[in-house]
Each structure stands twice: as structure tokens, then as C-alpha cells.
Amino acid sequence: MMMRPAAVILSALLPLAVLPFLSPAHAQTVVRIGTASPLSGPGAHLGKDIENGARMAIDELNAQALSIGGSKITWALSPEDDASDPKTGAAVAQKLVDARVAGVVGHLNSGTTVPASKIYAAAGVPQISPAATTPLYTRQGYKTALRVVANDALIGRTLAAYATASLKARRIAVIDDRTAFGQGLADEFSKAVRAGGAAAIVSRQFTNDKAHDFSAILTQIRAQKPDLVFYGGMDAVAGPMLKQMKALGIAARLVAGDGVCSEKLPELAGDALGEDRVFCAVAGGVSGPQEAGYEAFAERYRQRYGMPLQTYAPYAYDAVMVFAAAMRQAGSVDPARFLPALAALRHEGVTGSIAFDPQGDLRNAALTLYTYRKGKKIKLQVLRAGQAAAARAAS
Numbered sequence: 078m079m080m081r082p083a084a085v086i087l088s089a090l091l092p093l094a095v096l097p098f099l100s101p102a103h104a105q106t107v108v109r110i111g112t113a114s115p116l117s118g119p120g121a122h123l124g125k126d127i128e129n130g131a132r133m134a135i136d137e138l139n140a141q142a143l144s145i146g147g148s149k150i151t152w153a154l155s156p157e158d159d160a161s162d163p164k165t166g167a168a169v170a171q172k173l174v175d176a177r178v179a180g181v182v183g184h185l186n187s188g189t190t191v192p193a194s195k196i197y198a199a200a201g202v203p204q205i206s207p208a209a210t211t212p213l214y215t216r217q218g219y220k221t222a223l224r225v226v227a228n229d230a231l232i233g234r235t236l237a238a239y240a241t242a243s244l245k246a247r248r249i250a251v252i253d254d255r256t257a258f259g260q261g262l263a264d265e266f267s268k269a270v271r272a273g274g275a276a277a278i279v280s281r282q283f284t285n286d287k288a289h290d291f292s293a294i295l296t297q298i299r300a301q302k303p304d305l306v307f308y309g310g311m312d313a314v315a316g317p318m319l320k321q322m323k324a325l326g327i328a329a330r331l332v333a334g335d336g337v338c339s340e341k342l343p344e345l346a347g348d349a350l351g352e353d354r355v356f357c358a359v360a361g362g363v364s365g366p367q368e369a370g371y372e373a374f375a376e377r378y379r380q381r382y383g384m385p386l387q388t389y390a391p392y393a394y395d396a397v398m399v400f401a402a403a404m405r406q407a408g409s410v411d412p413a414r415f416l417p418a419l420a421a422l423r424h425e426g427v428t429g430s431i432a433f434d435p436q437g438d439l440r441n442a443a444l445t446l447y448t449y450r451k452g453k454k455i456k457l458q459v460l461r462a463g464q465a466a467a468a469r470a471a472s
Contacts, residue, residue, distance in 0.1 A: 106148040108410045109155050110135065110397055111173035113166065113183030113193065114208075116158035119287065119313035122341055123387055124185050127207055128156045130390030131182050133378065134397035143401070146408045152401075159189045161286070170196040178202065179410050182396040185389065187211035187229075187258035194222045203416050205399060207392030210334070210360050211261045215437040220416065223433050225392050225399070225426075226360035227442035229258075232334055233265025235444060235460060236307070236358055240266075240332050241275040244356065246305035250280040250298040250329070252318075254310035259286070262334045263309030279303055288314060291321050303329045311336040315355075316345025323349040335359040339387045343452040355449050359388055362445030362459040363429045374427040395426035 112131045114124030131154055138152045155178055159166040166189030173181055174196060180203045184190040190209035197204045198219035206214065206224040210232060215222055240246045249270060253263035260283070270276050279301040282294040295318075298306065306322070306329045308315055315337040322329070331337075331354065338357035343350050363371045371391065378386045403419035404410050424431045432440045446457040 104148045105151060106145075106410060107151045107153055108404070109153045109176065109178045110400060111155045111157060111176070111178040111181040111183070112393065113157050113159050113169050113173065113181060113189070114185040115161040116156065118160050120161045120185060120311055123208075123311070123336075123339065123389060124158070124161075126387040126390045127182065127185060127393040128154075129378065129382055130207070130386070130393035131156075131397050133381065133390075134394045134401075138397070138401055143405070145404050145410055148410075150410070157183075159184055159186075159193070161186050161189060163188050163192050166190070166193045167196060169193070173197075174200040174202055179404070179412055180205065180400040182207060182393050182400075184209060186256065187214065187261060188256045190214055191217075191257060194219055197221050201412050201416070203400070203412055203419055205396040207396050208335070208360075208389045209258070211257050213257070213261075219437075220420065223419070223437040225395055225428060225431055225439055226335075227444050228360070228438060229262045229265045229334075231442060232358055232360055232444055233262055233267075234269040236332055236334070236356075237266050237269030237273060239356070239358075239446060240305055240307070241270065241273055244305060244330060244332070246330070246332075247276045248279045248301065248303045249276050249305045249307060250282065250301060250303040251278055251307045252282045252284060252294065252298075252309070254286040254288075254314055255283050256286050256310065258334075258336060259309035259311075261309070263307065266307050266309070266332075276305075284310075284314065284318075286310060286314060289317055291318050292325070295321055295325050295327060299325055299327050303327075305330050305332060307331075308333045308337065312339045312342045312345055316342055316347075319346040319349040319355070323351075331355045333357045335388055338447055338454070340385050340454060341387060342454070343449060350449050350452065352450050353448050356457075357447050359445045359447065360442070361392060361428050362443040363427075364443075364459040367429055370427050391427045395424070395428050395431060398426060399424050399431055 114127040135152045135154045143150045157169040159169045170193035185208045187209045198221045203221045210229045212228045253259040280298045338359050403415045407415035407418040445459045
């Protein structure tokens with residue numbers, strides 16, 4: 078009878094799901110990274126942006142032929158569609174856990190990220206969101222929940238200071254889409270406006286993330302004669318809203334967060350976009366010497382996919398690279414072993430310096446202010462947390 082090697086016998090006795098974490102000498106280990114984002118529905122272009130950025134990182138890691146813990150590593154991506162729906166997001170999270178992914182890059186929406194984070198935490202699977210900004214995400218006490226973007230508290234305060242100090246807004250109407258992201262950001266913005274005392278919130282309205290008709294709420298807002306409208310939500314709603322604002326003769330500027338701040342907004346808003354009429358903030362950003370690396374990534378993205386990146390691809394790319402760096406530092410692809418390294422990591426990414434505070438938020442987080450001119454998104458300024466505080470004080 079032919080004797081089988083001990084490693085083969087061990088493999089036959091263990092469940093298939095455990096095999097990716099075995100590290101015998103000279104073995105080939107497949108490390109799966111999951112992505113979770115909307116690949117269908119109105120937010121699909123933003124969700125695909127996350128998948129694309131993560132895939133670029135996976136391909137670059139495979140080209141490096143890395144070994145970790147004595148095993149040669151093959152990297153694989155497992156993208157899942159959460160459809161921007163909390164229940165679907167939870168189901169996707171469980172699917173990725175069952176597939177034994179080593180880490181998850183996602184989700185896009187705060188409303189899917191929070192319920193999914195509970196499932197990842199229970200399974201001990203690290204999660205890095207490249208997009209979700211609700212403060213609640215990292216305040217649940219889960220060691221597995223991290224993000225590489227600023228949170229709504231910083232974004233809301235900074236946009237409020239910019240609206241009142243730079244745009245000189247004095248009468249502000251606020252609309253949100255009732256999602257965890259949209260309402261949360263609008264609440265932070267409104268709180269900061271009231272605390273600043275330079276402007277008044279003259280109307281607070283809400284819609285939903287699938288709405289197309291805003292005539293009722295915009296008619297009410299028009300009666301209050303605002304000089305600025307703040308919208309908490311995504312570009313798929315902001316575009317049609319801008320068209321209806323123009324049709325109703327509302328000349329107020331629109332200020333919004335990163336869900337609106339996409340390359341697709343000019344297509345969605347058409348000629349209602351205007352010049353220097355829309356101002357938005359992306360929850361991250363680079364300046365100075367780091368800009369060259371970011372622009373090089375953007376060009377690689379454009380060449381590979383034949384289109385410009387939307388918003389989140391570089392953050393998804395960095396999230397994958399952060400996972401890889403933590404694994405190399407720990408000498409293991411087992412989440413239980415590399416999670417402590419992940420929490421203490423310092424990594425230079427295309428989106429800047431990445432390090433996490435004890436809650437899992439990005440230390441010294443940045444945000445970038447943009448406007449639109451001639452149908453193009455134009456960068457205005459990058460602010461870090463300390464600079465944002467100074468801007469608020471100056472207002």
C-alpha cells in the first residue's frame with residue numbers, strides 16, 4: 078500500500094475552509110480578501126469603484142510573489158453586492174465569513190456597514206471601510222472595525238465652517254435621505270451651524286435614497302429664501318435634485334459630503350450643475366509630495382478601466398495593502414494573529430499616511446473640498462483634523 082505524506086493526510090482530515098490558513102514550508106496559500114459594496118442599483122458606480130481599487134491592489138500583490146509565514150501567497154478577491162441594503166449587507170457579510178476571507182474591504186454605505194460589522198466582529202474578521210463615515214461604526218467597541226476615511230463628525234463640522242465662513246451662508250436649508258449616512262451627516266452639519274451662530278437653519282426636510290421627485294420639499298424650501306442648501310445623501314439623488322432646484326428658480330448653492338462628490342455628478346445634474354454652485358467634501362485627501370503618488374494611481378486606474386476613478390478606489394486599494402502589510406508584519410495570514418499588527422500599523426498609502434486610533438478611526442484624518450466648473454470636479458483644499466479645527470475657530 079502506498080504511504081501518503083503526513084501533510085496530505087492532515088489536509089484530508091481538516092475542513093476545507095481551514096486549509097487557506099495552513100502554512101507548511103514551501104506551501105502555496107490562497108488569501109482571500111472580500112469586498113462588499115453596491116454593484117447594482119443607483120450606487121453601483123461607486124460600489125464598482127471600490128471593487129476596482131481593491132482588484133488593482135490584489136493584482137499588484139500577486140505580481141510581488143510574496144511569502145508570509147513560510148508560504149508563498151496567492152491573493153484572490155471575493156467581491157459581493159450588498160445593493161446598499163442593510164439586510165442584504167448582513168447576508169453578504171455572513172457569506173464572506175463563511176468563505177473564510179482573511180479581511181473585508183467595505184462597505185460603502187454607513188447603513189450597510191454598521192449591521193455587517195457585528196457579523197465580522199463575531200467571527201473575528203477584520204473589516205476596513207473605504208467609505209463609511211458614520212461615527213457609530215467605530216464606537217461599537219469592535220476591534221475588527223476600522224476605516225481609512227474621516228468620519229461624519231469632522232466632515233459635518235468642516236462643511237459647516239466652510240459654508241458660513243467662506244461661502245458666507247446665512248440662511249441654510251438642510252435635506253437628508255434618511256439613511257444612516259445622509260441623516261447622520263446632515264445632523265452633524267446642522268449641529269455645527271447652530272453652534273457657530275453665524276447662520277440659521279431655516280428649513281429641515283427629508284427624502285429617501287431612491288426618490289426622483291422633490292417638488293414638495295423644494296417648494297417649501299424656496300419659500301424660506303435660503304442662500305445655501307445642504308444635502309446629506311448620494312449623487313444619484315443630488316443630480317435630479319439640482320435639476321429641480323433650477324426649474325423652481327432656487328439659486329442657492331448646494332453643499333454636500335462625499336456621497337455626492339463623484340465624477341458622475343455632472344452627468345446626473347446636467348446644466349443644473351452650474352459653475353461654483355456645488356461644493357462637497359471627500360473624507361480623505363493628500364497634498365504636497367503625496368499628490369504625485371495619488372495622481373499616478375489615478376492614471377493607472379484610468380488606463381486599466383478606461384474611465385476616471387469615482388471617489389473610493391484609492392481608499393479600497395490602500396485598505397487591501399494595509400491588510401497585506403499587517404500580515405507580513407505578523408508573519409501570518411490568520412486574522413487572529415495579524416489583527417493586533419493591523420491596529421498598530423503605520424502605512425504610507427496612495428491616500429496618505431494610515432494609522433488607526435484605539436477606536437479604529439484614522440489618525441490625523443484629512444478631507445478634501447471640491448467644487449465643479451465646466452462639468453469637471455475641481456480640487457479646492459485639503460484639510461487635516463487640526464486645520465479643520467482652526468477653520469472652525471476662524472469662522
